Amino acid sequence: MTVVDLVDGVLAADTRAVARAMRSVDDAAPGYLDLLKGLWPHTGKAWILGVTGNPGAGKSTLCDRLIEAYRSRGSRVGVVAVDPSSPYSGGAILGDRIRMSRHALDAGVFIRSLATHGHLGGLSRSARDVVRVLDAAGYDVVIVETVGVGQDELEVTHTAHSTLVVMAPGMGDEVQASKAGILECADVFAVNKADREGADGTVRDLELMISLGDDSILALSKMRGHGAHGAAAGFVGAGSGARAAGAGDEARWTPPILKCIASRGDGVTDVVGALDRHRAWVEGTAAGRARRKTRLAEQLREALREALIGAAVHDLRECIEEAVEGVEARRIDPYTCTERLVEAFRAR
C-alpha cells in the first residue's frame, strides 16, 4: 500500500487504514513523515481533550462516560490511551483479554493504546502524531488519556485543546499533581469518587492551589508533610471566596472544579458542560486563541528538539562514542567535548 493509498484510506475513515496509519506513525516506520504531511491539510477539525490523573483516580471510567456523552450528540470519538493501568492498554500488554470498553464495538469510536516506553522521538511525538491521524480520519473529539506521572506523559497534554485532570479524595493527588506540574496544564478538575470521605477537602485544596498559584505548591506540600491539615483548611477559608466556582472571564480561564461519581454517572453532565465552556473560551476569546497559538509554538519547539536530537544521534554516533572514551579517560572535559560535538553536527 503506497502512502497515497494510505492517506486516502484514512480520509475515507477506513478502519484498517486508520489502524495501519497509526501503527506506522507510532513506530516511526519508513515513510511516516510523508504520511503525516499528506494528512496534515485535512487536520485541525478535531477537538482534542487530554484526560490525566493518577492511577486509581478513575480516569478510564470517566472517559467511558465522556465517550457516551459525546456519542449521544452524534460526535465520532477517538481515544488514545497512554497509560499502562488503562484497561484499554493494560489488558493488551499483559496478554489478558482486553477488558473491553462498552464502546469498543461502536463504529463511531476508535480506541488505540500507546506503549509508554520505546517511542522513537518520544512519547509526546508519537501521541501528537497519532492524534493527527484520528483528526484527519474525521473523529470530532479525540481523547488522550495519560497517567499523571512523568514529564513525558505531561507533555502529551500539550497536544490537547482542553485538559481534564481527574482526582480521587484521600490519595494525596493534589500535592503530587502540583509537584508534577499537572496544575499548570489543568483546564478543568474532576474530583471523582465524590461520595468518599475527603472529597470536599480535595476540592478546597485545589481551590487554594488555584487561588495562590505556583507558590501554593510549597505551602500545601509543607502543610501536608507536617500533617497540619487544620492549618490548610484555615488557609482555604481566606482564599477560596475570591473566585467564583467555574468562572472563566474573557482574559483568563480559571479551572472549575467539579465533583462527580463516574461509576454511577453522577455529575458527568457538569464535567462535560465545563469542558464545553472551556472549548468556547478557547475558540471564542482572544486569550483563548492566544493560548492555542502558544501550544502550537510549544509543539513546534518540541518537534524541533526531537528532530535535532534524532539527527545528531544518527550523524554523530561514532563521535559520541569517542567522546565518551575521552571524557572517561579524562583526556577532555565534557564541556569542551559537547561544544565540539555541536560544531561537528553543524559542519556536516
Place this chain on the structure above:
Amino acid sequence: MTVVDLVDGVLAADTRAVARAMRSVDDAAPGYLDLLKGLWPHTGKAWILGVTGNPGAGKSTLCDRLIEAYRSRGSRVGVVAVDPSSPYSGGAILGDRIRMSRHALDAGVFIRSLATHGHLGGLSRSARDVVRVLDAAGYDVVIVETVGVGQDELEVTHTAHSTLVVMAPGMGDEVQASKAGILECADVFAVNKADREGADGTVRDLELMISLGDDSILALSKMRGHGAHGAAAGFVGAGSGARAAGAGDEARWTPPILKCIASRGDGVTDVVGALDRHRAWVEGTAAGRARRKTRLAEQLREALREALIGAAVHDLRECIEEAVEGVEARRIDPYTCTERLVEAFRAR
C-alpha cells in the same frame, strides 16, 4: 573575581567561593562554562549518592541520618536538594525561616537547594554541574535529594553513582514509582517508617517488582487498581524466594530492600551498609564499571541535547516565530517546517 580566582577558591574549599560558584553554575551565568572547565580536572573523586522518593516518605530525615553516618567516618558531605518539600529548600523559597538541618552549622557539610523550575538548560544540567562544584571542592560524598516525580527529577539521578529510593508503607509508592521509572534507577530501596502497618507488604511488592522486571508494573498496578491485594500476595509467594535479600552477584546488581525508621535511627546502619556494598560493586566489578561508563555516556548525550537545543533556540528565534505563524495559518505543515528549521540550523 575572575574565573581563575573562583576556581582557586573552590579548590581551597572556601565556603563563599563554593557558594558563588554554585550560584553561577545554577544560573548559567556568563563564564560558567569556563568555570566548569577549570574545575573539571579536580573532579571525579566524590561519591555521588542520589536519594529519591515521594513527598512524605521521609527522605530528608533519612538524609540527615546518612549525613551523620558519613560525618562520623570523617567524610565531608555535600547536599544538593532538588525538592520543593525538602526542609532545606522549602523554607527558603517560602520566605519562612529555614528549618535548619542539625548539620547546617557543621563546616564539613555544605547544603544547597536548587529550585525545581526555571533552570537554563534543564534541571538535570544544573544539578549535574552543581555536584561537580562540590566534587572539586573536596566533598567526599555528595547527596542529591530529589522528589520522585517527573522525568526531570528522575534524570537528576543519572548523575549519581548510587541511587537510594525511599518509600513509606501504605502510600501506594510502589506503583507510582514503577510508573515513573524510579524502579529502573534504584540501587537500594529503603522502606522507611517501617513500624507502620503495611511495611512488609511494601517490601513484598518491591520484591515482586524486582523479580518480575518491567512487566510487573502492569501486573501490580492492575491488581492494585482492582483492589485485589490478596492476589498480589499470592503471586509474591511464588516469586520472592528466587532472590536472596540484598544479594548482588558479580555480573548483576539486585537492589536490596531495607526496612528502617529514620526518625529513630533504626535500620540506618543497614542502609548505609547496602550503599557501601553498592559502591564496592560499582568500583570493583567489571559490570559496575560498565554501568558507570553507561551513565557517563547518558550524561554526555543529555549535555549534547541541551547544547543543541540552546543553540537552536538562540540562533533560530526569528525563524521559529515565522514557522509558528506559517503553521497556524496552515501555509506549511509542521513536518516540512521542522525539517527546514533543522537545515537552517546546520547551515549557519
